[in-house]
Each structure stands twice: as structure tokens, then as C-alpha cells.
Amino acid sequence: MTRGRLAPTPTGYLHVGHARTFALAAARAAGGTLIYRTEDLDAGRCRPDFAAAAIEDLRWLGLQWQEGPDVGGPHAPYVQSQRLPWFREVWSLLQATGAIYPCDKSRKDVERSLTAPHAEDDAEPIFPPELRPALDAGHDAHEPGPTNWRFRVPDGEKITFDDALQGPQTYVAGRDFGDFLVWRKDGFPAYELAVVADDHAMEITEVVRGGDLLLSTSRQALLYRALRWTAPAWAHAPLIVDAGGNRLAKRTAGLSIRELRQKGKTPEEILAAPLNQLLS
Numbered sequence: 054m055t056r057g058r059l060a061p062t063p064t065g066y067l068h069v070g071h072a073r074t075f076a077l078a079a080a081r082a083a084g085g086t087l088i089y090r091t092e093d094l095d096a097g098r099c100r101p102d103f104a105a106a107a108i109e110d111l112r113w114l115g116l117q118w119q120e121g122p123d124v125g126g127p128h129a130p131y132v133q134s135q136r137l138p139w140f141r142e143v144w145s146l147l148q149a150t151g152a153i154y155p156c157d158k159s160r161k162d163v164e165r166s167l168t169a170p171h172a173e174d175d176a177e178p179i180f181p182p183e184l185r186p187a188l189d190a191g192h193d194a195h196e197p198g199p200t201n202w203r204f205r206v207p208d209g210e211k212i213t214f215d216d217a218l219q220g221p222q223t224y225v226a227g228r229d230f231g232d233f234l235v236w237r238k239d240g241f242p243a244y245e246l247a248v249v250a251d252d253h254a255m256e257i258t259e260v261v262r263g264g265d266l267l268l269s270t271s272r273q274a275l276l277y278r279a280l281r282w283t284a285p286a287w288a289h290a291p292l293i294v295d296a297g298g299n300r301l302a303k304r305t306a307g308l309s310i311r312e313l314r315q316k317g318k319t320p321e322e323i324l325a326a327p328l329n330q331l332l333s
């Protein structure tokens with residue numbers, strides 16, 4: 054039985070891209086269980102009104118989930134900001150494997166050490182290996198403390214996984230992505246740790262999400278391996294592009310579910326009509 058999930062981050066109103074990815078997640082979990090999880094760990098950018106609006110918008114679209122903040126369920130709470138003790142526990146599990154280390158390097162330190170310019174403007178810079186501490190750094194820590202923690206990636210290793218929608222994927226650790234954050238010095242887990250911790254705790258069998266997270270999935274595969282947890286199946290929806298081939302993420306004005314609804318568009322149109330038709 055599939056256990057799928059919808060996991061929006063409430064930093065704004067959901068748009069048509071979210072609507073379509075979430076509808077796909079719901080369809081693939083049909084007959085099984087769909088859970089709804091609010092990923093609100095970025096306290097500076099997330100807002101409770103956006104979290105409430107997301108639930109309302111998706112219900113209006115006709116999506117139905119069986120577990121979530123508005124319906125409870127055995128894995129409650131479904132709001133990540135209420136799950137910090139669990140994330141701390143997962144930090145401890147990771148720390149015990151020796152896979153993560155405390156990192157006091159600032160963004161400036163990283164920039165100064167970067168020799169090659171990054172290939173794409175929005176590509177995350179690879180954390181320079183020469184800034185890593187000694188192998189045993191942080192091994193005697195009992196709590197994360199006010200410092201960042203990173204996962205030490207196996208340089209040069211090919212990380213492969215089969216995506217249910219996009220086929221076999223290969224990323225090279227240390228080349229496509231570097232040592233990534235698992236814990237932030239502000240006391241919150243980083244996205245990669247939180248999402249793996251919760252997909253595991255909520256017994257998710259298939260993760261459906263946007264194609265912009267494919268690279269993140271290779272990091273998450275490393276976390277599953279370090280924790281000796283079985284990874285879920287992954288299905289990354291192709292990114293929605295407009296008629297000019299521009300990624301929707303770059304152009305969301307006028308495409309929030311709210312605005313489209315106010316303009317009289319139906320759920321069916323929002324889920325399936327060509328973008329130019331929605332914008333007219």
C-alpha cells in the first residue's frame with residue numbers, strides 16, 4: 054500500500070506548479086494513504102496564514118488526505134516546527150555514525166576558498182573539502198549546540214537511484230554537490246535532515262515532488278544509507294514550463310491558486326489547462 058505525502062513549505066501562496074505536483078502525488082497514492090505535512094522550519098520566512106491557506110487551497114482543488122494537521126492521524130504532529138525532539142534524535146543517530154561534523158565556516162570562508170566559478174547562477178557552491186575539520190571532529194558532542202553541522206560526502210562516489218518518472222539518475226558526490234548542511238546553528242535541522250527524518254517516521258513509501266529537488270534526493274540517499282533506513286521510492290514531476298519554455302518557478306505572478314480561483318478558474322482548469330489559457 055502506497056503511503057504518499059504532500060509537504061508544502063508555507064512561505065507564500067501555492068501556485069499552479071504545486072497544485073499539479075500535489076495532484077500527481079495524490080493520484081499515485083490513491084487507494085493507499087496520503088499524508089499532509091507542513092514544512093515550516095524556516096521561522097523567518099514561514100507564516101501560519103500561508104500554512105492555513107495552503108490547506109484550504111488544496112482542499113478546494115479537491116485533494117484529499119487521510120493524515121495531517123487538520124485531520125490528525127497516528128503520526129501527529131504533522132507540523133515540522135512541532136517535531137524538534139524527533140529531529141534532535143536523528144541528529145544524534147547521525148552523529149553516532151561519524152558521518153557529520155560541526156562546521157564553523159561562514160559563507161565568506163566558503164566563497165574565499167572557491168576556485169572554480171559555479172556553473173549555474175543558482176547552483177549551490179560545493180563546500181571546499183580543504184575546509185573540513187579533522188575526521189574525529191564532533192565525535193564527543195552530545196548536542197548540536199549553536200553551530201552548523203554538515204554531512205561529509207564520499208568524494209567521487211556515484212550516487213544512483215531510479216526515479217519513477219524520470220528514470221535512472223546519477224550524481225557524483227563532491228562534484229555535483231558537496232558537504233551539505235544537516236543542522237543549522239539557529240537550533241533547527243536543515244531541510245535534508247528534516248525531510249528524511251519525517252519521511253521515515255511517517256513511513257512514506259513514495260515521495261512525489263518537483264524536479265527541482267532531484268539533486269537534493271542524492272543527498273537524501275546518503276542520509277538514508279548512513280542511518281541504515283530503507284529509502285522510499287522517488288518520483289520527481291517534470292518542471293512546468295510556459296509557452297516560452299521558462300520555468301514556472303521563475304514566473305509565478307498571477308498563477309497562485311488563490312488568484313486563479315478569484316478569476317473564476319475551476320479546479321479542473323488549474324490542474325490541466327495550458328498555462329497561457331490560465332493567464333488569459
Ligand code: GLU
Nearest residue numbers: 060061062092248261262
Ligand atoms: N517542503 C518542500 C518544498 O515545498 C518540499 C519537500 C519535499 O517534497 O521533499 O519545497
